[in-house]
Amino acid sequence: MTSINLPASEQLALFRSMLLIRQVEERLAADFKAGNLPGPVHLYIGQEAVAAGVCAHLRPNDQLTSTHRGHGHYVAKGGELEPLFAEVYGRATGICRGFGGSMHVADVERGILGANGIVGGGIAIAAGAALAAQMDGKGGVAVAFFGDGASAQGVLSETLNISALWKLPLILCCENNGFSEFSPSEVVNAGAIADRAKPFGVPAKTVAGNDVIAVWQAAEEAVARARSGHGPTLIEAKTYRFHGHVEGEGNFLKELYRSEEEIAERRRSDPLLSFRGYLLKARLADETTLQALESEISQQVARAADVAADQPWPEPSVLDSLMLKATHAA
Numbered sequence: 001m002t003s004i005n006l007p008a009s010e011q012l013a014l015f016r017s018m019l020l021i022r023q024v025e026e027r028l029a030a031d032f033k034a035g036n037l038p039g040p041v042h043l044y045i046g047q048e049a050v051a052a053g054v055c056a057h058l059r060p061n062d063q064l065t066s067t068h069r070g071h072g073h074y075v076a077k078g079g080e081l082e083p084l085f086a087e088v089y090g091r092a093t094g095i096c097r098g099f100g101g102s103m104h105v106a107d108v109e110r111g112i113l114g115a116n117g118i119v120g121g122g123i124a125i126a127a128g129a130a131l132a133a134q135m136d137g138k139g140g141v142a143v144a145f146f147g148d149g150a151s152a153q154g155v156l157s158e159t160l161n162i163s164a165l166w167k168l169p170l171i172l173c174c175e176n177n178g179f180s181e182f183s184p185s186e187v188v189n190a191g192a193i194a195d196r197a198k199p200f201g202v203p204a205k206t207v208a209g210n211d212v213i214a215v216w217q218a219a220e221e222a223v224a225r226a227r228s229g230h231g232p233t234l235i236e237a238k239t240y241r242f243h244g245h246v247e248g249e250g251n252f253l254k255e256l257y258r259s260e261e262e263i264a265e266r267r268r269s270d271p272l273l274s275f276r277g278y279l280l281k282a283r284l285a286d287e288t289t290l291q292a293l294e295s296e297i298s299q300q301v302a303r304a305a306d307v308a309a310d311q312p313w314p315e316p317s318v319l320d321s322l323m324l325k326a327t328h329a330a
Ligand SMILES: Cc1ncc(C[n+]2csc(CCOP(=O)(O)OP(=O)(O)O)c2C)c(N)n1
Pocket: 067, 068, 069, 117, 118, 119, 120, 146, 147, 148, 149, 150, 151, 177, 179, 180, 181, 245
């Protein structure tokens, strides 16, 4: 773990953000296992340091785009828990009225432009948000979170090109968790992902994505560069997902693409536990404080999830009227 001379309150806020993501995801994992989810979920467990470290630098009006693995970014940007759970549960009070599900959680008011089932789909949308922020002239920035698989999509090159030319206030954050669905990143991506920024003259940094302080530092530089009009930065955060590509994948995969031993080994560098250990060792928090925080967050998560699970299903007529509006708009 990188250590840093930041006020304890800021470092505890990072821990809180990671913990909140972890507990939300663990609740959803349990919900899936119990057969209580109407659709698929792709969990972010193991990658929390990336969302927390980057989003710590974002202001309420800054914007982000996310992926099919999008709950962590939503939570780190300050999205409310109850509408998140309600959306994943398909309920009427969901953030998209229960019609979007896990892969579409969004809260435009909070700058969360949405999770996205199209791999790489958020990259150019974030460039558009960065262009809007640049035109507004208020120092806003946009962040595109995407995976290593998405970085093999042509849209990354196009976005690097135009954002470099126009000096867009954009942070391209690749979460390299080692896999694209069930394929190791090496069979999907030629060369180093960070090197993709080179031909466009965009600065790039590869960081230990399980080290929240290292991510925080890289993001601090990238966000400052973007806010001051110097253009985009690519961050490649090397991390690992502890859960499957999608919950329940063991039920349909014919063979395993990674061993239980590998996962157990990688869990030894769990970003949340490493940071917890660091906070204690650096005397930034004591055991009692951390346990109190853990129990407060687990109550907050359980309450939000339980309330969401009790909400009604959406009325099909709402869908009809939304489709009607969309048809008129087109
Ligand atoms: C355009 C497109 N192509 C293919 C898919 C199928 N697909 C869903 S997730 C995924 C892998 C994405 O890997 P990565 O970008 O590394 O994200 P991760 O799942 O590791 O978070 C693929 C190929 C898709 N959803 N969209």
